[in-house]
Amino acid sequence: MTATADRPAPVEPVASPGGEPGSIVGWLASTDHKRIGLLTLGTALVMMVVAGGLALTIRTQLAQPQLHVLTNDRYDQFFTIHGSLMIYMVMTPFAIGMGLYLVPLQIGAPNVAAPRTTMFSFWLYVTGAVVMLSGFFTDSGAADHGWYAYPPLATGRFTPGQGVDLWIVGVALTGLGMLIMAGTVLWTALLKRAPGVTMLRLPVFSWSVVASNLMVIGAFPSLLAAVGILAIGRVRPDLFTHNAWNIGYQDVFWFFGHPVVYVMFFPYVGAIAEVIATFAGRKFFGYKFFVVSQLLFAALSMSVWGHHMFTTGQSSNYYFSLTSIALVIPAGIEYFDLLATLVGGRLRFPTAMLFGLAFIPQFLIGGLTGIMAGTPALDYQIQDSYFLVAHWHYTLAAGSLFGLFAAVYFWFPKATGRMLREGLGKAHFWLWFVGTNLTFLPMFWLGFHGMPRRIPTYLPADGFTTENLISSIGAALLGLGAMVFIVNVAESLGRPRYAGADPWQGHTLEWATSSPPPTFNFSARYPIPPVHSYAPLLDLRREREQVRSAVE
Amino acid sequence: MKLSHGVVGAWAASNLVLALVHLAFRPRPLPFFIYIGGSAVVAGFGLAVLLAMRAGHDGPQRRQPRRASAAVVAALGAAMGLTGFAYGWWLSVLGVYLLGVAAWRVRGERLRPGARPWPVALGDAQPADRPALVYHGSSIGTAVPVPADHPAHGPPPPAPPAPEPSATVRRGILLVLLVSAARAIVNVLKGRR
Ligand code: HEM
Ligand SMILES: [Cu+2]
Numbered sequence: 001m002t003a004t005a006d007r008p009a010p011v012e013p014v015a016s017p018g019g020e021p022g023s024i025v026g027w028l029a030s031t032d033h034k035r036i037g038l039l040t041l042g043t044a045l046v047m048m049v050v051a052g053g054l055a056l057t058i059r060t061q062l063a064q065p066q067l068h069v070l071t072n073d074r075y076d077q078f079f080t081i082h083g084s085l086m087i088y089m090v091m092t093p094f095a096i097g098m099g100l101y102l103v104p105l106q107i108g109a110p111n112v113a114a115p116r117t118t119m120f121s122f123w124l125y126v127t128g129a130v131v132m133l134s135g136f137f138t139d140s141g142a143a144d145h146g147w148y149a150y151p152p153l154a155t156g157r158f159t160p161g162q163g164v165d166l167w168i169v170g171v172a173l174t175g176l177g178m179l180i181m182a183g184t185v186l187w188t189a190l191l192k193r194a195p196g197v198t199m200l201r202l203p204v205f206s207w208s209v210v211a212s213n214l215m216v217i218g219a220f221p222s223l224l225a226a227v228g229i230l231a232i233g234r235v236r237p238d239l240f241t242h243n244a245w246n247i248g249y250q251d252v253f254w255f256f257g258h259p260v261v262y263v264m265f266f267p268y269v270g271a272i273a274e275v276i277a278t279f280a281g282r283k284f285f286g287y288k289f290f291v292v293s294q295l296l297f298a299a300l301s302m303s304v305w306g307h308h309m310f311t312t313g314q315s316s317n318y319y320f321s322l323t324s325i326a327l328v329i330p331a332g333i334e335y336f337d338l339l340a341t342l343v344g345g346r347l348r349f350p351t352a353m354l355f356g357l358a359f360i361p362q363f364l365i366g367g368l369t370g371i372m373a374g375t376p377a378l379d380y381q382i383q384d385s386y387f388l389v390a391h392w393h394y395t396l397a398a399g400s401l402f403g404l405f406a407a408v409y410f411w412f413p414k415a416t417g418r419m420l421r422e423g424l425g426k427a428h429f430w431l432w433f434v435g436t437n438l439t440f441l442p443m444f445w446l447g448f449h450g451m452p453r454r455i456p457t458y459l460p461a462d463g464f465t466t467e468n469l470i471s472s473i474g475a476a477l478l479g480l481g482a483m484v485f486i487v488n489v490a491e492s493l494g495r496p497r498y499a500g501a502d503p504w505q506g507h508t509l510e511w512a513t514s515s516p517p518p519t520f521n522f523s524a525r526y527p528i529p530p531v532h533s534y535a536p537l538l539d540l541r542r543e544r545e546q547v548r549s550a551v552e
Numbered sequence: 553m554k555l556s557h558g559v560v561g562a563w564a565a566s567n568l569v570l571a572l573v574h575l576a577f578r579p580r581p582l583p584f585f586i587y588i589g590g591s592a593v594v595a596g597f598g599l600a601v602l603l604a605m606r607a608g609h610d611g612p613q614r615r616q617p618r619r620a621s622a623a624v625v626a627a628l629g630a631a632m633g634l635t636g637f638a639y640g641w642w643l644s645v646l647g648v649y650l651l652g653v654a655a656w657r658v659r660g661e662r663l664r665p666g667a668r669p670w671p672v673a674l675g676d677a678q679p680a681d682r683p684a685l686v687y688h689g690s691s692i693g694t695a696v697p698v699p700a701d702h703p704a705h706g707p708p709p710p711a712p713p714a715p716e717p718s719a720t721v722r723r724g725i726l727l728v729l730l731v732s733a734a735r736a737i738v739n740v741l742k743g744r745r
Contacts, residue, residue, distance in 0.1 A: 029621040109612050116661065119620035123627030131635055165638035173631055183597070190556040190601050191610040199555035214563050217597050218590040231637060248582050255586045299563055302590060303570040306583065319577035323570070520616075550733050 029119065032519060033112035036122050037101030038415060040181070043126055044094040049482070050133070051085035054078045056479050059439070063472035065460045075456035076144035077163070081132070083147035084167065088174050089129045091264040091400055096178055096216070098267050098407060099185045099209035101415065105510035106203045108194030108528045110520035113187045117180060124177030132170025135163035143167035146454065148257060149230060151249055157237035165234060168227045175223045182216035185209060196531040200291075203508040203534050204277070204284050207291050208270025211298040212263045218302055219259035226253040247314050254305035262301045264396060266294065268403025269334060272356040275406050276338060278504050279353040280345025283535050286337040297330035310376045311383050317376045324374035331367060335360070350504070351425030355406035358433050359399055366394030369444070384454075387447025393440045402432070405485075413499030416492075417515040424488040431481030438474025442467035501526075507535035557605065560598030567591040617661045626654035 027035055058078050061069040070078060104112050112118050135142030140161025145154040154164055189202070189210050202210070229249050233239045240246055277284040284290065304327065306320030338360060347353070369391040372378045382388055405428075413419050446467045451458065458464045502511040510517070513526040522528045532539055571587040604610065629650030636644030 025619075025621075029619045029624050031617045031620045111613065111616055113613060116617050116620040116623045116658075120623035120627050123624050124630060127627060127631035131631065162638045166635070169631075169634045169637055172634060176630075177627075186597075187601070187604075190560070191604055192613055193610075194612055199559065210559065214560065214594060218567070218594045221593055222586065222590060244582075251583050251586055255583075255590060295559070295563060296566070299566040299570065302567050303574070303587065314580070315583070316574065316577040316579045319574050319579070546733070549735070550729055552732065 031111070031115035031119065033100055033104050033115060033118065034415070034517065034521075036112070036115070036118050037097050040093055040097030040100060040122055040125065043122075043129065044090050044097060047085050047089040047093075047129055051082050051090055052479070052482060054082040054085070056475055058082065059472040059475035061456065062458075062468050064469065065458050065462070065465055067457060070456065072456045073141060073144065076454070077136070077142040079454060080144050080146050080167075081135070081142050084132065084143070084171070085129075086396070087147055087260065087264070088171055089125075089132070091396060091404070092178055092260060093125055093174070094404055095212065095263055095267040095400075096181050096185065098271065099206075099213065100181060102411070102510060103185055103189050103206050103209055104192070105513070105517060105521055106206045106508050107189060107192065107197050108509050108522060108531070109188060109192045110522070112184055113192050114184045118184045121177040121180035121184070124173045124180070128170045128173030128175075128177060130170075131166050131173060135166040135170075138162040138166070148253055149227075151230065151233050151246055152237065152240040154230060155233045155237040155240050156235070165231075168231050168234070172224060172227045172231075175220055175227070179216060179220040179224075182213040182220070186213040186217065189213075194528055194531070197509075200288075201531055201534050201536075204273040204287065204290060205267070205270035205508070208266045208273070208294055211294040212266035214295075215259040215263055215266075215298050215302065219256045219263075222252055223256035223260075226256060247309075247312060250309055250312065251305070251315075254308045255302075257308060258305040259298075259301055261395070262298065264400050266298070268359075268400045268407065269338075271407035271410070272359055272403050273338060273341070274506075274508065275352050275356040275410050276341050277535070278410075278506050279348045279350065279356075280341055281348070281505070282341065282345045283507070283533075283538060284337065285340040286333075287534055289333050290337045293330035293333040297327065297334070300327055300330065304374075307374050307379070310379045321374060321376055325371060327374075328371065335364070350409070351420070351422060351429055352406045352409035352504075354426065354429045354433075355402045355409060358429070359402040359406065362394060362402060362436065363399035366391060366396075366399050370395065382447055384452055385447040386443045386451045386453055389453050390440050390443035390447060393443070398436045398440060402436075405429075405432075410504070411510075412489075412492075413503050414510055414515050414517075417499055418492045418496040419499045419503065420488050420492050424484055424491065428481045428484045428488065431477050431484060435474045435477030435481055439471050439478060440474070442471045442474075446471075502537070505537075505541070507538045509536060511537055556610070557598050557602040560594060560601055564591050564595040564598055567594065619661055622654045622658035622661060625650055625657060629654060 027039065030036060030039075057069065058075065061067050061075060100112060100118065104110070133142070138161060140163050143149070143154075143159075143163045143166070145159055145164065145167075149164070149167065152158055156164075186209075189206055193199075193202075226249060229239075229245070229252065233245075233249075240249075273284055273290070300323060304320055304324045306315035306317070307324045309315040310317050310320070369387070373382060373388060373391055409420060409425055446464055449463060449467075451462070451464050458468075499515050501513065501515050503515075504511070509522075509528060509531070512529050513522050518526065529536055529540055567587070568591050571584065571591060574584055574587065629647045631647070632650060633644045633647030636642070636647065
């Protein structure tokens with residue numbers, strides 16, 4: 001670097017924390033929240049490919065009656081690891097990782113609080129995923145007790161072998177990692193905001209991260225306790241000859257298990273809120289209502305876990321049914337805000353917006369059938385049937401996953417400085433829109449006709465054939481769409497089309513800095529603009545328009 | 553700023569209320585105490601936020617660690633330690649060694665006190681001196697400058713003052729300005745954007 005009187009040139013010789021910026025060490029031991037965030041998001045996407053591959057194999061097996069693609073044991077392992085990966089290793093880490101990448105940018109902070117602790121948590125997550133998957137390489141195969149590992153099935157007596165042990169260790173590592181990561185991000189949002197960014201000027205996405213990370217802090221210790229109980233049961237299976245411990249495990253597990261469902265939901269709704277507000281070109285409608293209802297929603301969702309235990313007959317069904325159905329109120333407010341933002345906006349429809357819009361009706365299907373499942377009288381009917389499988393896939397796959405991709409298409413240019421191809425993006429969207437509904441809609445009918453979940457095959461006489469075939473064809477479309485997405489990413493990295501700082505005319509601070517942002521997010525060259533609301537860049541743009549029209 | 557711990561506190565409190573409502577439904581003791589426990593953990597977090605604020609630890613953090621290799625080693629150690637549960641205690645012992653290495657590495661990862669990261673112009677703070685640790689673009693690709701008309705650069709500079717016009721012209725201009733400003737406002741209201 002030569003000393004000149006001028007300002008530094010835009011691209012300077014580099015010397016960075018922990019080695020060369022592009023080097024492996026520079027990434028793997030980085031203290032930059034953007035890198036740790038991208039590592040987390042990237043790992044989650046890789047895990048999604050693995051979990052999706054397992055699901056496609058399951059769907060192949062079920063396409064026709066009496067197929068034998070997988071042995072029965074393998075089938076059990078596949079759906080267990082598919083569900084476990086999707087929940088512990090994909091949707092949850094991606095939700096928390098988005099917060100890690102975006103919150104410091106949105107609040108004008110140079111970095112996450114405690115970056116080394118955050119890197120520690122990332123590595124706990126990665127090793128947890130590896131340990132869980134390594135179960136496939138043991139003699140007895142991977143865990144096959146379902147993603148919630150009920151005892152006594154999951155004890156050493158009924159499921160011997162190392163698969164379950166490795167599952168327990170993997171979940172413990174990842175669970176701890178996510179607890180810590182959510183903690184540092186929440187700490188950042190609460191304490192490390194730039195001057196002028198008050199709590200009531202936090203962007204909608206950041207608020208959704210606050211609400212969801214509060215749930216993580218309240219609920220994830222319970223997951224660690226649950227797998228702890230399970231571990232003791234592996235060593236001493238007699239523990240679970242007592243009802244108190246069996247049902248106790250269910251309580252401790254679901255005290256985590258329900259809130260995590262909303263951890264896999266809130267940040268995606270927050271992302272969609274930003275996407276919709278941006279592409280409607282107006283401020284998000286009903287900001288304060290949204291904030292309050294998110295917090296209420298989060299608090300309430302800590303109190304509904306017993307609805308997973310209605311049919312045990314050992315839970316306070318009235319209480320849990322009451323709280324579960326009360327969830328409709330905050331959810332309704334959020335829906336109203338999303339729709340009201342759209343009405344009267346000047347809409348644009350890039351891929352991110354399409355994914356965001358499709359989320360709205362699809363999640364509604366998941367939510368409404370959730371109310372059905374939250375009604376004990378109905379739940380006795382549909383419990384453990386494909387109706388339930390359809391329900392949660394509408395919330396998670398047709399809902400949150402669409403939110404995930406809305407976020408990916410929206411923030412990819414910010415994170416990499418390159419645009420994704422719109423044409424390929426739209427192909428991906430339509431394949432997924434059709435594929436998702438083809439895959440999961442028939443499952444409602446299967447459930448009504450009595451197809452139980454977790455069965456490796458069925459007979460022609462059962463009458464499940466047509467729906468299963470349609471469902472499997474849909475799954476193939478999903479696989480195809482995923483490939484289009486991978487091609488899109490490869491294409492845009494290989495033959496870049498550079499994105500400016502603000503390709504979408506965003507509303508929040510991350511769009512004020514370069515793409516990708518400099519080390520500490522904002523610099524003399526990319527300063528933090530004045531913040532007077534939760535959409536500071538929109539304010540500035542309007543101010544400028546007004547000045548202009550007044551001058552003309 | 554007050555809101556920070558208030559949010560956490562209010563949230564923990566509403567959980568407490570919900571837990572108490574549960575009592576009316578005669579729960580078994582375990583679910584009730586799990587809920588109280590979960591709320592207590594959150595309340596503890598809120599308390600930590602409150603204490604940190606009292607101690608003046610809020611606001612942007614300037615001093616940053618330069619690398620996180622100890623964290624990586626520590627996580628690998630923890631993973632090995634726990635995996636001993638599946639493969640035997642000898643693996644756990646190896647994990648403890650790794651934790652030792654991490655403890656040794658952790659020293660010196662933090663920048664010296666007084667060192668500041670390269671220009672972070674926050675609020676009215678002056679940018680720091682010469683860049684010490686700097687790279688542009690923290691991820692794939694290189695940084696692209698903000699275009700000149702981007703809002704990040706603030707509103708465009710006001711038009712240069714015109715030579716002193718006569719009083720009537722001035723009044724005319726004022727009128728035009730007022731009318732166009734009013735029109736702009738009406739437009740904004742109409743468009744409700
Ligand atoms: C995108 C394509 C997906 C397909 C084709 C798919 C398909 C399936 C199938 C066929 C089953 C097995 C049903 C059974 O035999 O009982 C299953 C189970 C499950 N899936 Fe998915 N799924 C997809 C995405 C997701 C996502 C995004 C999540 C969310 C986090 C998810 C979570 C689960 C869970 C928790 C189970 C239950 C595992 C268990 O029974 O323990 N899936 N899925
Ligand atoms: Cu639930």
